[in-house]
Amino acid sequence: MGTPPEPSPPAMLRRSQRSHRRLPRRAAVGRRSFVATLRALEELADAGAQVSVHVTDLDSGAEVLAGDDHVTMPIAGLGVVPLLIEVAAGFEAGTLDPLEIVDRSSTDLVTTGGMWRNLRAPALPLTDLAVLAATAGDPIAVNALLTYVRDDRVNERLETLGLTQTALLDRFRDERGPDDAPHLAVGTTRELAGLFSALVNSTAVDVAVSAQVSEWLSLNHDLSLVAASTGLDPFSHDHDAHGLLFINKTGRERGVRAEAGVLAGPRAGIAYAMIVCFDDLSITHRLRAHDAFRVLGLELMEYTH
Template identity: 30%
Template sequence: MSAGTGAVGRIEAEFRDAGVHGRLHALDLDSGAEVAAGADEAVVLASVFKVPLLVAFFRRAAAGELDARAQVVLPPEARIAGATGTSVLLDEVRMSLRDLACLMITVSDNTAADAVMDHVGLDHVNRAMAELGLDRTRIVGNARDLHASMLADAGADDAAALWARLGEPGVLARLSALDPALATRGTPREMTRLLAAVWRDEAAPPDACALMRRMLGLQVWPHRLASGFPYDDVVVSGKTGTLPTVRNEIGVVEYPDGGRYAVAVFTRSRSTASAQPRADAVIGTAARLAVQALRAGG
């Protein structure tokens, strides 16, 4: 059931004003009403891929195929590019798999995500998505693979050199990580369906889904989806994704009256700047407009 036809025009205008190409899907988890703006276009997931990985992790744990409490040792040489969590630490880390999973969601820890991926397996992530009916969601590698591909495509030695070269002719177009035909990908609609499965206890057993909801609710970033709902009694759970020109977030917005809305917003900017406050903010604005339309009933 579609809702918010007028809201779609406002959402698209907000995307244009922010200098981004945006795609959105919002879903009322109880009524099934939706707001869609390019919801079935293929999009680059960036770090949003950690949500499919999280689901696959808990599904394998529930099936007895891995131990969520198993201790993992991360030596300093295991660190990969990233500005959060274990990725920035200097010494050896020992932590359970499920706590690493928590870090990969709450602070988007790339090193933690790859440790979880090592135990889950890439094929099992894609199998889990297929079993949930998300046929257009495809994970092609881990965070290390993503980082390595961008450096190779740009001919850069490190992240600083990569960002410095983005403005050079042809460099951005060569980054396969930004091409939905080649990179880890999905659609806004499939991402809200994935969140709906977690919130409805369909993605894994109820206790596992409860843990996933807890982790998504602890995400620390307030500048995208959560910025559209600055109210003490509205709970926003989510996961961001960031790459050059790419700003994404998927999440669930829960109101005190029981209303629950899954929202997926994916943007691609014309600017190559690393700091893009307008692109960040429009994610919250677009999400708010979509949820308002759902709550108004059309």
């Protein structure tokens, strides 16, 4: 019998000696190389963007793609995930009543997006607000949840989960002034990928909390970035006919795109996170960032199938 082949090393990004941009350093040959993703990220870095990515194999725990995954960056609505964990923990512990009714007028109105502001119902139970936060990143729903679960409690929960570089800084606002936090939330791709891995492995707080948050996130409607390559129905993908397991959450704000999630197919499962901070000077700049996420999604599909 011959010696079994050594496992492929993780694809990496290296720091250019001429700049602070992250550039490709090494890529394994074949299906697990992520060559196209590395090329797309290099092009973004050359255009002045800051990029961060982390992909971990769920079965082996091996790191298969990494670049600046230790750098704390803005993550926009991805900060909703730790909030949902704390809400689910409150439901499980009995400190929050899932059916407690929350009046929309009790929180500041956010007019830049979301669904609740367009609904006739002026009040909803906490559990429905969690669904709105997970599926649509609804800013009013998120802000309402934050009146029951303060950001300091969310950040204490993150510390207990071992996430020291991820934090929820503020609520959603139409405009951020000089006295406001500059971003809703910040984090690293290494920690975010690890958080999603913990959710599907039932170790984010406990089995019940992990299952509840995973269920909420499985209903997410935003499949326009990494998930665009999965072919899943944005409005009904929690029971895919082809056995594809997928949960994710995206984050968007001016010049920021972020996504983290779990994708599992017949050959493998992965946890991933990617953040791109770019100058949103034109639709071309924005589409270039979006294309990099879709390239990653395609190579993740190739890895898992």
